[in-house]
Amino acid sequence: MYNGKRNRLGLCCIFRDEDITFKSRQATYIERLDKENRLEQISVTVLHNASSLVRAIDYCAMNGIGCFRVNSRMLPLKTHPKLHYALTDLPDYALIMDLFETSRGFARKHNIRLTFHPDQFTLLSSPREQVTEKSIEELIYHAEVAELIGADVITLHGGGAYGDKAGALGRVMENIDRLPYAVRSRLALENDDRVYSPMDLFPVCEKMGIPLVYDVHHHRCLKDELSIDDVTGLARKTWDREPLFHLSSPKYGWSGNDIRSHHDYINPDDMPESWKDLEVTIEIEAKAKELAVSQLQQELARLARVA
DNA sequence: AGCGGTCAAGTTGAT
């Protein structure tokens, strides 16, 4: 860990300069192949991704990065309605499992926390049962990979409000009760920047025993009556393990007309002072990826020396 | 090799 601080910074999904990549496949292309070729193409892609995951964790270990968020497309098209497959169907199944096992062991050895953040199509608030069913399937897929590689968090947003926040959150709670243990034990809810503030989500978190991922940038975009330090304290209490927070800086500054889009780097002033000495994981959502994490590590270390 | 159009999926709010 850098500078003796107890918090750890996390890198999200991809690298900017480092030659570590994750691939995906397009459904329309795969669909045109016959069954054998479909599995072959997907297998090669998954093998590449699993190998990149090992390298990503290694990079984090070598660079004092304590957390890595894993791309949801690790197993591309795994939950596609027509193209879905089982890991055991893949020709490179054994190799892939070896690499996942290596990832898990490596992450544990170097104390690198692994997380997931499923995409915007995964939500538990929709009034449409079909959407909910697909979402639960998607969550089960994430949990399957999470078990294999040893990831402990799957972060979701509240989703839409549909003109009735209380009703939507009611559905979220009902649907959390439908989740299998592998999902539920990893699920966390994150405040977003236009619908659900921390204040909106705390009651759900409390009732359901689900931790809150506190995104301070979103909170600055969508304020409620709670201060940053209020939410920091309340969010920490929702975790029975190390809390997970998110941090980013606005691309055009706080006085720009779009404060929501993310900057390439983090302005250290945007890091809440109270976070600096907490034992928490802070995922860095910045376009420059590993360069942004590295720069923030250095800035924070420098500021700590000055102070 | 490089370029432009396209990509499975949901919802919101700006234009």
Add this chain to the structure above:
DNA sequence: ATCAACTTGACCGCT
């Protein structure tokens, strides 16, 4: 009505 934004641009066909 269209589109960008959201946790991440990457893929594919054509030249």
